[in-house]
Amino acid sequence: MWSTPHGGDRWRTSGCPLHTVQLVQNEAMYIVLGAADPAQEGTGSREGISLLRTDASGTPADGTEVLDRATLAGALRRIEEAEHPRWVWDRTRDWYPELLAAGVAVERCHDLTLCSAILRSSEFTAGTGYAANAERPVMDDPPPLQALPALPAAPDQDALFDDPAGPSGADLAAATDLLEELRRQLEAVRQSTHPGRLSLLLAAESAGALIAAEMQHAGVPWSTDVHEAVLEEYLGARPAGYQRPEKLEALAAELRAVLGAPALNPDSPQELMRALHRAGIEVKTTRSWELQQVHHPAVAPLLRYKKLSRLHTANGWAWLDAWVDGGRFRPEYVVGGVVSGRWASRGGGALQIPRQIRSAARADRGWKLIVADAAQLEPRVLVALAQDSTMAAAARGKDLYAGIAAQGFGGGDRAKAKGALLGAIYGATTGESGRLLPELTRTYPRAVGYVEAAAKEGARGGVVTTRLGRSCPPPSERWRQAQHTTSAEEQRRADALARSRGRFTRNFVVQGSAADWAACWLAELRRRLRAMPAQPEGRPELVFFLHDEVMVHAPEEAVPAVVEAVEASAAAAKELLFGRIPVEFPVSVAVVDSYDQAK
DNA sequence: ACCTTAGGCGCG
DNA sequence: AAAGCGCGCCTAAGGT
Numbered sequence: 001m002w003s004t005p006h007g008g009d010r011w012r013t014s015g016c017p018l019h020t021v022q023l024v025q026n027e028a029m030y031i032v033l034g035a036a037d038p039a040q041e042g043t044g045s046r047e048g049i050s051l052l053r054t055d056a057s058g059t060p061a062d063g064t065e066v067l068d069r070a071t072l073a074g075a076l077r078r079i080e081e082a083e084h085p086r087w088v089w090d091r092t093r094d095w096y097p098e099l100l101a102a103g104v105a106v107e108r109c110h111d112l113t114l115c116s117a118i119l120r121s122s123e124f125t126a127g128t129g130y131a132a133n134a135e136r137p138v139m140d141d142p143p144p145l146q147a148l149p150a151l152p153a154a155p156d157q158d159a160l161f162d163d164p165a166g167p168s169g170a171d172l173a174a175a176t177d178l179l180e181e182l183r184r185q186l187e188a189v190r191q192s193t194h195p196g197r198l199s200l201l202l203a204a205e206s207a208g209a210l211i212a213a214e215m216q217h218a219g220v221p222w223s224t225d226v227h228e229a230v231l232e233e234y235l236g237a238r239p240a241g242y243q244r245p246e247k248l249e250a251l252a253a254e255l256r257a258v259l260g261a262p263a264l265n266p267d268s269p270q271e272l273m274r275a276l277h278r279a280g281i282e283v284k285t286t287r288s289w290e291l292q293q294v295h296h297p298a299v300a301p302l303l304r305y306k307k308l309s310r311l312h313t314a315n316g317w318a319w320l321d322a323w324v325d326g327g328r329f330r331p332e333y334v335v336g337g338v339v340s341g342r343w344a345s346r347g348g349g350a351l352q353i354p355r356q357i358r359s360a361a362r363a364d365r366g367w368k369l370i371v372a373d374a375a376q377l378e379p380r381v382l383v384a385l386a387q388d389s390t391m392a393a394a395a396r397g398k399d400l401y402a403g404i405a406a407q408g409f410g411g412g413d414r415a416k417a418k419g420a421l422l423g424a425i426y427g428a429t430t431g432e433s434g435r436l437l438p439e440l441t442r443t444y445p446r447a448v449g450y451v452e453a454a455a456k457e458g459a460r461g462g463v464v465t466t467r468l469g470r471s472c473p474p475p476s477e478r479w480r481q482a483q484h485t486t487s488a489e490e491q492r493r494a495d496a497l498a499r500s501r502g503r504f505t506r507n508f509v510v511q512g513s514a515a516d517w518a519a520c521w522l523a524e525l526r527r528r529l530r531a532m533p534a535q536p537e538g539r540p541e542l543v544f545f546l547h548d549e550v551m552v553h554a555p556e557e558a559v560p561a562v563v564e565a566v567e568a569s570a571a572a573a574k575e576l577l578f579g580r581i582p583v584e585f586p587v588s589v590a591v592v593d594s595y596d597q598a599k
Numbered sequence: 600a601c602c603t604t605a606g607g608c609g610c611g
Numbered sequence: 612a613a614a615g616c617g618c619g620c621c622t623a624a625g626g627t
Contacts, residue, residue: 267623268622269605269606269624270623271623289612292612306607307608309621310608310609310621313620313622314608314609314619314620340616343618345618346619347619347620348619349619349620351611351619352608352609352610352619353610354609354610355609355610419612419614422616423614424615426615427614427615428613428615428616429614431614432613433615434615504616504617506616507617508616508617511616546611547617549611
C-alpha cells in the first residue's frame, strides 16, 4: 500500500534504480580536454590539446597526452570507441559542433560550465562551499545572448579547428585547470544533501548539451516547396522586394475603406488605435482577443490581417531564406538558457513554430516522423512532487483533467478542472480559476499546498528548488531593498513585487521539475536510439525538442523500436526522478509523414 | 545611423 | 473564453 493516512514521506520515492538506466554511470572514466598546460608540457604552445585520463573520482589515471589539432577528431573517435569515456570540457558548444562536422559523435560528457551553474546556485550544495570557490574566469556565466553574434543558418563547418579565433582557439582553458574544476564539482556533489539527484541532473544536463548540438547538426527535415505553397495559399504570390503580399495588401485596403482612413498603416498600433476610435470602436488595446469582443465590420478583416501579417513577418519567405538550408531547419538550442532548466533557442524561433506551417516539416521518403509529447506533464509532476494520493487516483487514466472532473470537482466540468489546476500552478488570482481555488484546495490540499508553500517562500525572498536540485535565483538586491520601506505607497509596490516573485517560485518548482523529467526522458531516449542497429537508410535521429515534446526522424523499419524507446524512456525518467510511485507519465506518440499530422 | 523599449503574438 | 508562468521575434516608436 503506497498511501498512509497521515504525515511523513508517504510514498516510497527513494532508491532510484539507477542500475536499470545508464544515464549515470559512475564507473565511467573521465577524459578532460583542454589546452596543453605550458607549465607542465614545456611546449608553450596553445595550439595543442591536452588530454587527461582520470578514474570515476577524478583522480588522474596516468600522464597527460598532447594531441595535434589537425589529428584531434580522428584521435577522439578512436578513444571513444575503445574506452567509452565521459568527456569533460568547459563548454560542449565549443567542441561538439566541430566534432560532429568531422563525423565524430560521443556517448556522454560532463559540461563544466553548465554543471557549474547548477552547482553554484543549488540549495543541495549550499553547505559544501562550492559556490564560494567557483568564481573562476573559465566557469563564468556565458555572455548575455544579445552580446553573441547571430549565427547564420548553416554555420560553415568545413574546416575543423582551423579558425584561430574560434571558441576552441586561443581562449581554451588549460586541461589541468579543468581537471581541478571537475574534482571540485564531484566533491560538491558528494558532500551535497542529495548526491544521487544531483549527479543525475548533471548527467542529464550534459547529455542535453550533446543533444542540442546533434539536433542543430541534423536539423528538422523541412520542405521548402510545401512551405511556399502554404505561403501562397494564405498570402498570394511572393512579392518583389519588401512590398506587402497581395492578399495582405487587399485586406489593408479593405480596412482603410471600412474605417474611412485612406492612409492607414495597420502595422502601426498608434495609427490603428486612432482609426478605431474615430470609427467608434472603443478598445483599450489593439489585441486580437479584445477586438474579438467588438461587433463592427472592421473587426473581421483586421483580425485576418493580423493573423496573415504575423505569418508573413515571422515565418514567411524571409524566414525560409534565412533558416532553411539543404532541406533542413537548423535552429540553435540554448541549454541552460532558462533558469527553470528549460531550453531557450536563438534564431529561427524554434520554440514557436506556428501550426500553420507545420506541414512543411516532413519526413524523407521511406522515413517517418515520430512525434511524442508528455500528456499534461506539469500537473502530473505536481502530483508526484506533492505526493497527493487523491489527485494521483485522478491521474490513473490518460486524461488527468477528466479524472479530476470525474471525482466531482467543478461539478464534473473538465474545462473547469483544467482551468483551476493550471491556475494554481501559475498563480491565478482572478477570473474563474481564481474563484475555483478554494474548492481545489479543499479537494486536493497536498497538491495545492505544495505550490502555495513555494509561492510563500519566494514572496519572503527565499529560494526554491526542483526535484533534482536546480534552484531558482535569489531576489535582486533592489528587490530586497524594496521590501523594507515605511511609506504606504512604496509598501504597496513592495507587496506587488513580493506577489510577483511568489508566482515565479510557485511556477518554478513545477516547470523546473518538469524540465528535470524532460531532460532525463530525452537523455534516456538518445541512449536507446544510439544502441539501435543502423538500418540501410541510416539510423533514427532526434531532430526536435520542445519542453515536453520530441521529434525523431527514423527509417520506417525502425519505427516500432523508436516508439518503444520513447515510451520506455518516459517510464525510466519517472523512476529516476521519483522512484516507483503510483503516478503515470503517459506519452502520446504519433507516427506521421509531417508535423501537422501529429495532434 | 544606431540602440532600446513596448506592443503584440507565436509556442509550451 | 482568458488571467497567471516561461520563452523569441517582429515592427513601430522613442530614444541617443
